[in-house]
Amino acid sequence: MAFDYDLFVIGGGSGGVRAARVAAGDHGAKVALAEEYRMGGTCVIRGCVPKKLMVFASEYGEMAADAQAYGWDMEVRGFDWTRFHANLEVELNRLEGAYRNTLRNAGVQTFDQRATVVDPHTVALADGTRLTARHILIAVGGRPFVPEFEGSDLAITSNEIFHLSALPTKALIVGGGYIASEFACILNGLGVETHQYYRGDQILRGFDQECRTHIATQMQADGVRLRTGTDIVRLEREGAAIRATATDGSDDLFDVVMYATGRVPNTDSLGLEGAGVHLGRKGEVVVDDYSQTNIPSVFAVGDVTDRIALTPIAIREGHAFADTMFGGQKRTADWDLVPSAVFTQPEFGTVGLSEEDAAAKGPIEVYVATFRPMQTLFAGRQNRVLMKLVVCAQTRVVLGCHIVAPHAGEMIQMAGIAVKMGATKEDFDRTVAVHPSMSEELVTMRKPVRKT
Missing domain, CATH: 3.50.50.60 (FAD/NAD(P)-binding domain)
Known part of the structure; x- marks a missing residue:
């Protein structure tokens, strides 16, 4: 049977765009992609990126106050939401344009409308057009929901x-x-x-x-x-x-x-069940390690599968799928020891096991340092940093690293490499501290505060 495309991707978020770009641009497949809202998906348009920009905006008030302690003559007269929001839209438009250019340069045909699955090799566009593909990739992500109650x-x-x-x-x-x-x-x-x-x-x-x-x-x-x-x-x-x-x-x-x-997979009225695709209890698309559903021609990546709902994971799943199906490289994403950051204030970076989860697996040692960081201490603020290593008592391998501090997300990326490599506590100890810095505490904690 001749198909219109080798691959049809439903969803223009991070995972879908990466899969389409690699399949077409790197491996020469004929690819189309449909996105019903804005290219870039949750992360770029209504998630990670605008949220992080709002985090930056929300930190400047305290930074300006701190600056006065450092000798700067500054006055903070308030926050202008209208100005910030206008600048935010400009940036999101720029990023959406970059995503579109990426697809265009890779030779991917795009459709700015909703697509649904008709059967294992057919999709229907909102305008009634039906197109066939050897493979269909579902990358529609998830959405927030409000439980039903009065009001x-x-x-x-x-x-x-x-x-x-x-x-x-x-x-x-x-x-x-x-x-x-x-x-x-x-x-x-x-x-x-x-x-x-x-x-x-x-x-x-x-x-x-x-x-x-x-x-x-x-x-x-x-x-x-x-x-x-x-x-x-x-x-x-x-x-x-x-x-x-x-x-x-x-x-x-x-x-x-x-x-x-909470969030739920965005599979409502997508036609998957009618096409025979198995969905889980939350509506997630059930897939194997190669992102394949029970229907051999239908695949899914990203939050719609409810594995690990992180943008970098969706990107790696999309890339692995494209390499496997079109590049002759049978491979999967790696879901083990994934670093992540929570952009609260204070910021939280974490990789590996929590103390509670590690203790459930066997004897551990816990190393903790809490202190007031130099920068804000000088400005008179009372906030405290927490650095924590969870170590297997038998192998000495660092099972978990947790940082609560300004720029914790930046620090955990580097610590994540060591934890992923299986570094021991002694490997951390042998590393010379960068002084003066907050992160030096990760390599100067010598005595455990707890053993379990």
């Missing part, structure tokens, strides 16, 4: 927060994951009275407990009104404000209520 339609998600016409005076963030906690810090840093409700006992579930507690304590000290063990019963419109009633019976008025309580 839930009044809540926004992280998708909408980038498009607010004005910065709220008072906001409520519901959720305790990294997205909720990051946006609580962002809004607080921009001068918004920020409240965060989380139904669990501590934010950032799944991460190292000591680090979670350290971050939550610092967030509260910086002004975030964090309440754990608390959820929303209902939301009601009250004039221009929203009244939020909590599970403890209290209520308060907010300009904006943002829910960040």
Whole structure:
């Protein structure tokens, strides 16, 4: 059977674009890609990139205040959301253009409309056009959702927060994951009275407990009104404000209520089940290590598979798929010991096992250093850094490295290389410290604070 394309990609995010570019540009495949919204996907348009730019914006107030302690004659008169938002849109447009150029230069044909799966080799575009492909790749990512309850339609998600016409005076963030906690810090840093409700006992579930507690304590000290063990019963419109009633019976008025309580794979009405593709309990596309579904011609990468929901993982999955199917290189992505960063304030970088997970596997030693960093100490701030190594007591291999500090994301990238290589505590100890720096503590901790 002759097909219109060797590969048809549904979804123009990081994973889909990488797969299309490599398949066409590096391996000579005839490739098409359909994206119904904006090229670049969640990360570029409504996730990592705009969020990180908002993180930067939210940090300048304290930086300007610190500068005065360093002798600079500075005055901070407030944050201009309108100016920032206009500049943000310019940058996102530039990045979207770069993604389009990447596809164009690789010879990928693009369709700016929704595509759905008709059968294992056929897709349908929104305009009614049907196209065939030897292989179909699903790379549509995920989306935030708001659970159904009384007044839930009044809540926004992280998708909408980038498009607010004005910065709220008072906001409520519901959720305790990294997205909720990051946006609580962002809004607080921009001068918004920020409240965060989380139904669990501590934010950032799944991460190292000591680090979670350290971050939550610092967030509260910086002004975030964090309440754990608390959820929303209902939301009601009250004039221009929203009244939020909590599970403890209290209520308060907010300009904006943002829910960040989870994401779901974006597989609704995509035609996958009709084509025989198996979906998991959350609607995720079930795939093997080579990103192949139970239908041999249909594959999926990125957040839609609900493996590790990180942009660099989606990119590696897309690249491995293209190399395997069109480059004669049978290979998979590597999901082991993946470094990551949470852009709260303070920032959190982590790789490997938490203390709790490591202790469940066998005897460990835990090395911890907490201190006030030089830069902000001089300016009179009370914030503290935490550096932590979790070490196997038998092999001496560093099982986990956790950093809570300014620029922790930058530091964990380098530490991640050592952990990925299987470095021991003695390898860290033999490394000469870079002085004066925060990260030197990673190679100067000599005595464990705990053994389990």
